[in-house]
Amino acid sequence: xxxxxxxxxxxxxxxxxxxxxxxxxxxxxxxxxxxxxxxxxxxxxxxxxxxxxxxxxxxxxxxxxxxxxxxxxxxxxxxxxxxxxxxxxxxxxxxxxxxxxxxxxxxxxxxxxxxxxxxxxxxxxxxxxxxxxxxxxxxxxxxxxxxxxxxxxxxxxxxxxxxxxxxxxxxxxxxxxxxxxxxxxxxxxxxxxxxxxxxxxxxxxxxxxxxxxxxxxxxxxxxxxxxxxxxxxxxxxxxxxxxxxxxxxxxxxxxxxxxxxxxxxxxxxxxxxxxxxxxxxxxxxxxxxxxxxxxxxxxxxxxxxxxx
Numbered sequence: 231x232x233x234x235x236x237x238x239x240x241x242x243x244x245x246x247x248x249x250x251x252x253x254x255x256x257x258x259x260x261x262x263x264x265x266x267x268x269x270x271x272x273x274x275x276x277x278x279x280x281x282x283x284x285x286x287x288x289x290x291x292x293x294x295x296x297x298x299x300x301x302x303x304x305x306x307x308x309x310x311x312x313x314x315x316x317x318x319x320x321x322x323x324x325x326x327x328x329x330x331x332x333x334x335x336x337x338x339x340x341x342x343x344x345x346x347x348x349x350x351x352x353x354x355x356x357x358x359x360x361x362x363x364x365x366x367x368x369x370x371x372x373x374x375x376x377x378x379x380x381x382x383x384x385x386x387x388x389x390x391x392x393x394x395x396x397x398x399x400x401x402x403x404x405x406x407x408x409x410x411x412x413x414x415x416x417x418x419x420x421x422x423x424x425x426x427x428x429x430x431x432x433x434x435x436x437x438x439x440x441x442x443x444x445x446x447x448x449x450x451x452x453x454x455x456x457x458x459x460x461x462x463x464x465x466x467x468x469x470x471x472x473x474x475x476x477x478x479x480x481x482x483x484x485x486x487x488x489x490x491x492x493x494x495x496x497x498x499x500x501x502x503x504x505x506x507x508x509x510x511x512x513x514x515x516x517x518x519x520x521x522x523x524x525x526x527x528x529x530x531x532x533x534x535x536x537x538x
Contacts (some may be wrong), residue, residue, distance in 0.1 A: 231297050234321035241370045244294065266365060280515050282507060284296060284299070285507060287508045288505070288506045296495060297508075301484045301508050301511075301512050304514050305513065309488075310488050311489070311513075314491055316491065317403045318492060319326060320404055321403050321407055321410075322471035322472075324408075325401075325411055325471050326464065326468060326471060328411035329411050329463065329467045330428070331415070331418040332359060333418025333463065334418075334419075334456075336354050336423075337421075337422035337423040337425075338422075340450070341427065355419065358416045362478050362480075365409055365410075365413045367406070368479030369481060370480060370481045373396055374395075396481050396490060399487060399489045402485055402486075403478075406481055409481065410474065414467065418463050421462065421463060429452065459529065463503070469525070470516055472521055478490060478494075478495060483495070493515070497514055497517070498510075500513065508532075
């Protein structure tokens, strides 16, 4: 028996190595189709989009003649694209701030273990399950000048609060963010609630023993501990702001003088209405660059946390 155990011990490194090699082969075989699909349908098409933005394809006839950065220069100098950038800044400011603040407040309230928590949690997260098109249609009716919210204000004697909402030529895009944040705040709430429930009770108890009130508890302990979740929320809402299309298209379209025009709606019209494929590729490439500015720092931070 002793000889047999010694023999098995001598063979165990070899058996372990073979098992690792077999697992590695299985992993490679399982992942290779996904890697190939991602390489073709994502990164290859991204590279193709950047190339088309440098070509002269502005009709229904395919033309890959290289023209350099001419389309980029014309796009950045165009009034509509400049309005898109302005609207993107306003939309991102309104959408991101509303989602993060409302989501955090709702999560903080639910974290108090209130009665009927499951019901309220379902109500708050339900809009996230609704299609953006349905959300846009509903909020378009609510924000009509003669119905919805304005009619409610008038009947309550609060006519001074009536507004043009998304039809406002200056800040109409900010009112569109109300509908968008209504739909997405529940998801951010779920992220914050999961993180709050992950904070050990000992941390709260120690802070209370030290005489820390609720405000200081959240300000100096809980909110800093939720920084990774807040970073995730910023990335998710920022990506949503960059690529928003359906809810804006349904509610207001491009608006008066492009007051509610966004990058995605501009790209859609350039490609499918005007057949200016190179111009559309410029906008798409610019959106990819903006997305990378959000995603790359996030991925680097996640990798740093995993290494630590």
